[in-house]
Amino acid sequence: MDLVQLLQSVVFDYTLRTVTLGAALLGVVSGAFGAFAVLRRQSMLGDAMSHAALPGIALAFLLTGSKETSVLMAGAAVAAWLGALLALGIVRSSRVKSDSALGLSLSVFFGLGLMLLTFIQKQPNANQAGLDKFLFGQAAALLERDVLAMAAFGLPALLLLLLFWKEFKLLSFDPEYAASLGLRVRLLDVLLTSLLVIAIVIGLQTVGVVLMSALLVAPAAAARQWTDRLGTMVALSAGFGALAGISGSLISSLVPRLPTGPTIVLCVSSLVLVSLLFGARRGLVWAWLGPRRTAVAA
């Protein structure tokens, strides 16, 4: 298939169009909020919350018997929040440090999710098939209304990010100072974390709970290599996320049986590699080339 054909099928092929659009949307949202998670040193939190979403999906199905995207997403969001709260509770009430607490929370919730998933699959009910797509994602199964649901949550989330830009910026850089100014730091923290949960939930269907954190962390890590401005970094991160989403969907549509989610993750990883090597600000290649090259660049 040549490039023209590929572009034609993006426009005219329902499945490919839906998948590409969904992946791009997911990339933008997770890239933008992932940037804040990375700057606030909460990459592990993102990972823990993605994994913690799994039992929520399974329980939502068990309780309602519905596989409606919005129902499963709501379950995922609640479970992701509970996972984060469990980790926070462990840190507050014991001597366990936050990275270990997040690890604990992640494995407990993910284990519970796998158990529930196995239980569901052993039931005679024929309706149960397909829930395991949330493990590694199944972009090909995306429907137009799934993408609409992603947009319905993702776009308002991005709007809120723009609206509270200066508040989120100060919260991320210096939360105590923000509190001294009278900013409602606790409220802002809950809001920003909730928006991160939205970014995660949006991505679960496409890339799955296991690989979701890559889409939060990788675009941000790549973007940081190119700029020293927060606005540029978040925009670049969103752009890298979209680029990975689009290229991942297209590549997987060209090769039979190539799963979309992992392909997207490999695409975003390549962006990280290129950025680490050639990033304008901190590229390793420029450092290796020695002080002469640096002097010219400066």
Place this chain on the structure above:
Amino acid sequence: MSPVSSAIEITDLTVAYKEKPVLWDVDLSVPAGVLMGIVGPNGAGKTTLIKAVLGLVKPSAGQVLIHGRPYAEQRRIVAYVPQRGSVDWDFPTNALDVVMMGRYGALGWIRRPGKRERELAQEALAKVGMADFADRQISQLSGGQQQRVFLARALVQDAQVYFMDEPFQGVDATTERAIVALLQDLRAAGKTVVVVHHDLQTVSEYFDWVTLLNVRKIASGPVAEAFTEANLRQTYGGRIAFLSNVPSAGVRPQAFASGE
């Protein structure tokens, strides 16, 4: 209301982390317009005192008034300079941007900083000798320059009462001079400044008021009255010996000598 002459009035302030008291029953009255140093050994609760006043840590008991009213009502007249090490200087932003953050409280929700905030920030940077570094990424600044950016951020708050947590910690001579000059300017403008300080040798030189703290308040008052050998001994225990015990000439403690 009675004429309020004290800028900061602290009554019965007690702060505990998990049952362990960090500050115990502190009463403190700071007159308006003084330059006050807070000194005491590590773990004496100096930073906690400031944070409790600013409502950043919850006291178990006690009350704090700023110019006669609770802090929550007086935020606009209070500015805060946290310890430089409390933030990640690798954050993607530049010096001017950090200074503008000082205006976020006055701007209120959602409103973005604009031309006026930019000018105020530029002015404040000039006051601390950092006018040429406005566009500099903050990780590219020296420790002293970062400290001056934090001071400029407090300056744009245009406050009456300033709290500074260890501004002299690990700074170069240029920055030290800049901070001292700034403190003098603030006093000349009638502001009240409270500085957590660790260098006993410079207390008499930099400040006109001092509080000695070690969980409890040991002493507080004009440097000539409160900064005595007896009070210092009580604050630091037997860990410090003094070469001179004439307070007005400046106490010269030797931190390494123990006992007499």
